[in-house]
């Protein structure tokens with residue numbers, strides 16, 4: 118059974134094919150084409166955390182492809198509380214063709230997938246956000262054409278978004294630099310995973326954001342406090358204070374550099390309003406690409 122629990126569930130070639138198909142679907146969609154590639158197929162969404170982009174782009178994708186979706190919030194499903202995850206997975210996966218999970222723990226994704234009779238997509242966990250990485254890599258390809266040899270600098274927390282994007286960059290030959298304060302960097306286990314999975318990949322960590330962005334093609338950032346970390350917010354605000362993507366930092370990057378953010382953003386914290394809204398920002402078209410990237414993913418998982 119093919120799943121998308123992390124980006125490492127696909128090979129670099131499969132990743133390239135998913136991105137090519139996403140670009141094709143986007144062009145067709147812009148021409149007004151609405152192929153019913155997933156007619157009468159059903160996506161189950163089980164979300165323990167809030168979402169705008171991921172939920173709506175998945176639901177819209179299924180509707181536009183002729184299928185439908187069923188959304189279960191924490192209150193509806195009670196996965197892991199009302200009944201154990203394996204029971205939930207074995208039952209739900211008999212009703213639908215594919216399941217997307219947004220959960221607190223990556224272990225839940227793994228546990229679900231191990232018992233599921235249909236493909237499982239990680240729609241964000243504590244450790245990974247592979248659907249975000251798919252849309253982001255698509256956005257970079259649109260911007261730069263071939264992305265191999267480019268440099269992406271992630272300024273901020275070495276979190277779920279950073280980890281998935283690092284793996285995606287490693288698979289496509291994009292140098293990934295994480296600029297994070299001590300304590301918020303990738304740990305040795307992740308570095309090992311990266312180098313084992315992407316032997317040709319380049320993963321660097323540079324504590325000084327000014328030095329980090331000197332050769333950046335992309336400056337990427339995300340919130341300093343992710344969902345589920347709210348109790349650490351005050352401490353994180355202090356620790357990340359020097360890691361804001363603002364006009365001064367952007368001025369230290371090459372003039373062609375672009376700014377990306379997975380959203381939602383906290384203006385005045387990890388990114389300033391002027392940079393968010395500025396001419397180098399890709400954040401809004403970046404969000405649009407979630408739709409096309411996930412259509413490609415859904416078609417591949419459901420049809421294969």
Ligand code: CP
Nearest residue numbers: 168169170171379380
């Ligand atoms: N970027 C992202 O996944 O946004 P949502 O949390 O709104 O889905």
Ligand code: NVA
Nearest residue numbers: 276278339343344380
């Ligand atoms: N790192 C953020 C991403 C939100 C899309 C979080 O997990 O809350």
